Amino acid sequence: MILDEIDKRILRALQKDGRIQNIELAREAGLSPSPCLRRVRLLEEAGIIDRYVAVLNPAKVDLSLSMFARVWLIAQDAETIDHFIEAMTRLPQVVECYIMLGESDALLRVVVADLDGYRRFQAAHLTRKNGIQNVKTDVPSQIVKQTYALPLD
Numbered sequence: 001m002i003l004d005e006i007d008k009r010i011l012r013a014l015q016k017d018g019r020i021q022n023i024e025l026a027r028e029a030g031l032s033p034s035p036c037l038r039r040v041r042l043l044e045e046a047g048i049i050d051r052y053v054a055v056l057n058p059a060k061v062d063l064s065l066s067m068f069a070r071v072w073l074i075a076q077d078a079e080t081i082d083h084f085i086e087a088m089t090r091l092p093q094v095v096e097c098y099i100m101l102g103e104s105d106a107l108l109r110v111v112v113a114d115l116d117g118y119r120r121f122q123a124a125h126l127t128r129k130n131g132i133q134n135v136k137t138d139v140p141s142q143i144v145k146q147t148y149a150l151p152l153d
Helices: 005-016 022-029 033-045 078-089 115-125
Strands: 065-073 094-099 106-112 132-138
Touching: 005 022, 005 033, 022 033, 065 078, 065 115, 078 094, 078 106, 106 115, 115 132
Parallel strands: none
Antiparallel strands: 065 106, 065 132, 094 106
């Protein structure tokens, strides 16, 4: 599916507010409500709109600490990587997991309440049993920008 400017306006508006009413969305897209709704359905069916979610305030749910863990695996074979991926997908504290090209094998973003919670998480889960040889943890001192919106130019 090739996106035209109207589709991009719809997507920009939905990325800002996934609960926007169709009438307001149509106004922002420059359409009447019926064609706007039809386009949204097409974007959903094409998989461009993957899902709708609520973005929570981490401090309000006592998960205000994000830690970035650079992970080195015990081996680079498919079995080790698959085992690691399976283990990380089961852990709710791991909110992002990337297999990396470069110095480390993986990068995790882990959310916890505090440093002690991260220490317990690391001791229990970032271990050899999950295919991990070494972990280096980075602690962000300030969030400058955090968004889920993709730039649709």
